[in-house]
Amino acid sequence: MKTPSRLEKLLEAGHFVVTGELGPPKGNNVAAVKKKAALLRGYVDAVNITDNQTAVVRMSSIATAVVAQQQGLEPVMQMVCRDRNRIAMQSDIIGAAALGIPNVLCLSGDHQQFGNQAHSKNVFDIDSIQLVGAMRRLRDENKLLDSDEKLDGPVKMFIGAAANPFAEPFEFRPYRLKKKVEAGADFIQTQCVFDLEIFEQWLSKARDLGLTERCHILAGVIPLKSGRMAKYMAEHVPGVIMPEAIVKRMVDAPKGKGGIEGVKICCELIDALKEMKGLSGVHIMAIEWEKKVPKIVEKANLFPRPAID
Amino acid sequence: MIVAQIKPLPEIAEGLEPHGKTLIVGCGGCTSICLAGGQPEVDQLCLELEQLFKEKGLNKTFEGYVVERGCDPDFIQELDILAAEFEAFLCVGCGAGAQLIAEQFPEKPVYPGVNTQFLGVNREVGWYEEKCRSCGDCQLAYTGCICPVTRCAKSIFNGPCGGTQREGRCELDAETPCAWVDIFNRLKTQQRVENIERIRQPTAWQNQKQGQLVHEAYRDRYTKKD
Numbered sequence: 001m002k003t004p005s006r007l008e009k010l011l012e013a014g015h016f017v018v019t020g021e022l023g024p025p026k027g028n029n030v031a032a033v034k035k036k037a038a039l040l041r042g043y044v045d046a047v048n049i050t051d052n053q054t055a056v057v058r059m060s061s062i063a064t065a066v067v068a069q070q071q072g073l074e075p076v077m078q079m080v081c082r083d084r085n086r087i088a089m090q091s092d093i094i095g096a097a098a099l100g101i102p103n104v105l106c107l108s109g110d111h112q113q114f115g116n117q118a119h120s121k122n123v124f125d126i127d128s129i130q131l132v133g134a135m136r137r138l139r140d141e142n143k144l145l146d147s148d149e150k151l152d153g154p155v156k157m158f159i160g161a162a163a164n165p166f167a168e169p170f171e172f173r174p175y176r177l178k179k180k181v182e183a184g185a186d187f188i189q190t191q192c193v194f195d196l197e198i199f200e201q202w203l204s205k206a207r208d209l210g211l212t213e214r215c216h217i218l219a220g221v222i223p224l225k226s227g228r229m230a231k232y233m234a235e236h237v238p239g240v241i242m243p244e245a246i247v248k249r250m251v252d253a254p255k256g257k258g259g260i261e262g263v264k265i266c267c268e269l270i271d272a273l274k275e276m277k278g279l280s281g282v283h284i285m286a287i288e289w290e291k292k293v294p295k296i297v298e299k300a301n302l303f304p305r306p307a308i309d
Numbered sequence: 310m311i312v313a314q315i316k317p318l319p320e321i322a323e324g325l326e327p328h329g330k331t332l333i334v335g336c337g338g339c340t341s342i343c344l345a346g347g348q349p350e351v352d353q354l355c356l357e358l359e360q361l362f363k364e365k366g367l368n369k370t371f372e373g374y375v376v377e378r379g380c381d382p383d384f385i386q387e388l389d390i391l392a393a394e395f396e397a398f399l400c401v402g403c404g405a406g407a408q409l410i411a412e413q414f415p416e417k418p419v420y421p422g423v424n425t426q427f428l429g430v431n432r433e434v435g436w437y438e439e440k441c442r443s444c445g446d447c448q449l450a451y452t453g454c455i456c457p458v459t460r461c462a463k464s465i466f467n468g469p470c471g472g473t474q475r476e477g478r479c480e481l482d483a484e485t486p487c488a489w490v491d492i493f494n495r496l497k498t499q500q501r502v503e504n505i506e507r508i509r510q511p512t513a514w515q516n517q518k519q520g521q522l523v524h525e526a527y528r529d530r531y532t533k534k535d
């Protein structure tokens with residue numbers, strides 16, 4: 001194994017893994033983190049800790065990751081390129097490794113105009129692919145960017161990146177995935193899948209390019225809560241494609257029963273994804289709806305999670 | 310060209326209020342072309358400022374002068390013979406020009422009359438678009454001559470990000486085209502998509518200190534000889 005990551009062990013052992021997501025609170029409410037962690041514990045193999053998602057200031061991903069870890073979850077610390085230059089990023093990664101955080105997910109980050117600090121200056125000193133490359137250099141060569149000096153101590157982290165099969169130019173997306181794999185991504189978590197056809201096209205191209213042999217791909221899924229949420233996501237969330245049939249099922253669900261239908265759709269999607277060749281797991285993004293995760297994992301026959309250490 | 314926009318009149322007036330006779334300096338270069346600091350704008354500013362102060366019960370005199378190019382000391386020198394009459398300058402050339410005037414007359418206050426916005430092109434009459442952020446390490450060769458630094462909202466070098474919206478729009482909004490979709494499409498037309506299939510390594514940013522450049526042909530002139 002390249003790292004102490006449990007996620008790596010499970011993936012290398014060929015298990016179909018389940019990762020979840022935990023959004024840090026808008027304040028230092030540690031109890032809120034513990035509460036979410038308790039809901040997810042035992043049902044996911046690792047949990048992504050988002051990094052100021054949608055550019056809204058929250059408890060830092062590194063601090064939240066430590067709290068999650070103390071609660072018995074394995075964190076995947078997300079890191080966006082929006083807020084830090086390469087000095088801060090490498091320093092935070094080294095710090096995270098020192099705290100025992102075993103996984104990192106490298107992202108561009110949502111533009112700051114969407115958040116509560118809309119007048120801030122973004123950084124983007126390096127982009128997400130370059131960050132993956134920097135991570136690999138830190139781990140495999142134990143060196144910083146632009147420096148040949150060995151660091152004082154190993155930085156062993158399992159390196160993740162994101163991919164969106166549902167954004168234009170569709171034709172180029174598998175090649176962008178290839179760049180991430182070439183930069184050093186060990187695993188990939190995708191944007192949420194609703195349209196299985198587009199996803200399979202992307203995945204099959206990834207297979208043709210040999211990428212599924214070189215990295216572990218986890219398909220993202222989101223349980224829909226209501227018809228309103230389905231419509232909003234279908235129309236307004238950049239990079240999401242939702243088939244009309246799913247929107248319709250959600251809108252047609254009896255009043256107050258939207259969530260039940262949403263969980264059902266989510267499980268059906270997971271069932272279909274499990275059959276796809278070259279897929280190593282699912283990433284369940286039930287932000288602010290963590291309590292549904294156990295049900296989804298059970299209904300999708302992914303419970304109990306494999307024991308390994 | 311450098312694109313600039315006249316500042317709101319009250320903001321300009323606030324700076325000039327303590328001063329007596331003021332010379333409004335325009336520029337015959339970029340800010341003339343973008344209708345912010347040429348002769349007509351200078352003339353109009355003189356009138357509007359006089360009027361604004363009159364309404365406040367203040368009698369102030371403004372005069373205008375347009376230099377051919379405000380970023381060149383040879384042209385700024387023309388102001389020497391006029392300067393003695395004036396207490397302050399208002400520059401409606403770009404921010405670079407304003408600083409050059411200030412260097413020429415260090416004892417007099419110089420105020421900017423425009424917000425210098427960006428380096429861009431004319432889209433149509435009166436419509437300008439930013440095209441270059443002077444990154445100092447031009448990437449256009451591999452991006453189909455579409456600037457990723459300026460046009461991509463995240464200035465990424467290995468795009469497109471995951472936020473691209475329907476019809477190739479940027480995650481910012483449905484009006485802004487995604488730079489990287491455009492880059493891909495143009496390279497595809499030219500059959501050189503392989504340009505962006507290779508990873509671009511982290512940029513060695515060139516614009517983190519004030520730029521200084523001596524043309525090669527003039528190196529001897531400006532290098533100190535022992």
Ligand code: SF4
Pocket residue numbers: 440441442443444445446447448449456457458459
């Ligand atoms: S890459 Fe863009 S910002 Fe840099 S010099 Fe070229 S056009 Fe200007």
Ligand code: SF4
Pocket residue numbers: 460461462463464465468469470471472473474478479480481486487488489490
């Ligand atoms: S959508 Fe396109 S232009 Fe907008 S930030 Fe992403 S890559 Fe850049």
